[in-house]
Amino acid sequence: MRPKITVIGSLNMDLVVQSCRFPTSGETVLGESLKYLPGGKGANQAVAASRLGADVTLIGAVGDDIYGEKLIDMLKENKVNTARIKIVPGESSGVAIIFLDKEDNRITVIQGANAQCKKEDIDNNQDIISESDLVLIQLEIPLETVQHAVQLAKKYKKTVILNPAPARKLPDELLRQIDIITPNETELKVLTATNKVNTETLKYSIDRLLEHDVQHVVATMGEKGALYKAKHQEIKSYPGYHVNVVDTTGAGDSFNGGLAFALGSGLPISDALTFANKVAALSVGKFGAQSSMPHIDDVLKFEAIENI
Numbered sequence: 001m002r003p004k005i006t007v008i009g010s011l012n013m014d015l016v017v018q019s020c021r022f023p024t025s026g027e028t029v030l031g032e033s034l035k036y037l038p039g040g041k042g043a044n045q046a047v048a049a050s051r052l053g054a055d056v057t058l059i060g061a062v063g064d065d066i067y068g069e070k071l072i073d074m075l076k077e078n079k080v081n082t083a084r085i086k087i088v089p090g091e092s093s094g095v096a097i098i099f100l101d102k103e104d105n106r107i108t109v110i111q112g113a114n115a116q117c118k119k120e121d122i123d124n125n126q127d128i129i130s131e132s133d134l135v136l137i138q139l140e141i142p143l144e145t146v147q148h149a150v151q152l153a154k155k156y157k158k159t160v161i162l163n164p165a166p167a168r169k170l171p172d173e174l175l176r177q178i179d180i181i182t183p184n185e186t187e188l189k190v191l192t193a194t195n196k197v198n199t200e201t202l203k204y205s206i207d208r209l210l211e212h213d214v215q216h217v218v219a220t221m222g223e224k225g226a227l228y229k230a231k232h233q234e235i236k237s238y239p240g241y242h243v244n245v246v247d248t249t250g251a252g253d254s255f256n257g258g259l260a261f262a263l264g265s266g267l268p269i270s271d272a273l274t275f276a277n278k279v280a281a282l283s284v285g286k287f288g289a290q291s292s293m294p295h296i297d298d299v300l301k302f303e304a305i306e307n308i
Contacts, residue, residue, distance in 0.1 A: 002055045003264025006132040008122070008149045009042020010114040010140030011060050011075075011085070012094035013067040014289060016249070021101045038074040039096055039289045040114070041138040041165060044250055047078045048257020048279065048293045049136070054264060057081040057128050059121065059149075060141065063113040067093035074290065084125045088113040094140070098249055105249050109140060109166065117141040119148040130156045133264040136256060138163045143170075150177045159263065163256045164191060176213035180263075182256055183209075184220045202227060203235055218273065220255055222248070225277050228269065238273045241281035241306075250289030255280040257293070278302055 014037040023029045042060050050056040058080050062068030064087050071093060075082045094112040098105055122129075122145060129135060135153040137146055137160065146162075153160050154177050161180045164170060167190035175181070183191055185202065192205040206217045206229050219227040225240035258279030262272035278299055286292035294302075 002053055003133045003261060004131060005049050005054045005056050005134050005136060005260050005264050006059065006129050007042050007046040007049070007056060007136045008059045008117075008141070008146075009045065009136075009138040010040035010094055010109075010111075010117075011038075011043040011058075011062050011068075011071045012040035012096040012109065012112075012114070012140075013037075013071060014039035014096045014098050014249075016098045016100060016288070018100045022099060022106065035288075037288045037291065038071050039098075039249075040071070040094055041140050041163065041253055043071065043075060043080075044253035044289045044293070045136055045138070045163070045257040045260070046075065046080045047290045048250075048254045048283075049261045049264075050078050050080045051293050051295045052258060052261040052279070052299070053296045054261045055081075057084055057132075059084045059117070059125050059128070061086040061088050061113040061117045061121070063087070063091040063093040064089050065093055067095070068113070078290065084128060086113075086117070086121055088116045091116060100247065100249070103245075105247075107249075111140070114141050117145050119145055121145070122149045122152055126152055126156075129153055129158065132158055134159045134161065134260055136161045136163070136260045138165055139168060140166065143168075147171075147174050150174060161256065161260055161263075163252070165252065167191070169193075172212050175209070178214050180216040180218060180259075181209060181214050182218045182220060182259065184222075184252060188219050206235065216269065218259070220252060220280075222251070226255075226273055228273055230269075236270070238270075238277055240277050243281045243285055245284045247287045247292065248284050250283050250292050251280045253289060254283035254293055275299070
């Protein structure tokens, strides 16, 4: 049976600027290309889970502009239920400006209509939340909306995955309601006020989060894979996969969508993390965020090759 996943989060039009390198402060460099691509962490993670085979509904907001229309159209093409997306009159849709060089990315997000995703929108959609196997949330919508959504999900005894991006400090009352939190290294540093990131500080930061009553911490580390620790258990490492890297923009979202799909399908956390690493590895081999998300057949083929 297909897992039912509710994603609560952002929709953005990504303006992707590609150049040979990032400019330094005060410097101008000539870009190589400009592309308009659908994105937003909520939409990306919804597409990632849907392409793998989940029954996905996205709760969010867009403006009444051409970007909003295109964002919804792309979600429909990827079989995401868009009926719960609010269209905000007189507001622009969210925009992410993504700068790419040959190895990395830097992103600035303008919230637009995402800031209008309110607590009442969560209340108006509690029927879909109550029917879900799992709820997946990020931080590109107002924090009070995130907190309310988590409270409602826990009322219905749903597993909640929080991808704490963009990085920010979070209140204890929110953290203690989260089942699984999935920070990357930068986000983990901000969450725990750690000054630098290395293997030892990562482990220390993971323990710090568990002290706030989060049940499971998954620290993603790009091509190095992920570290995982549950309360009162030993930390475990789940190595990444060496692949040809074209664009890392959607890797984190692919990982989270893959993790949600795997857990919603009933896989144990260890198998789900291995699966999510494979999904993320496949996503960096293509350009774009949503366009790079693998389908389930792609993952199965990748697994077959890995097992040879």
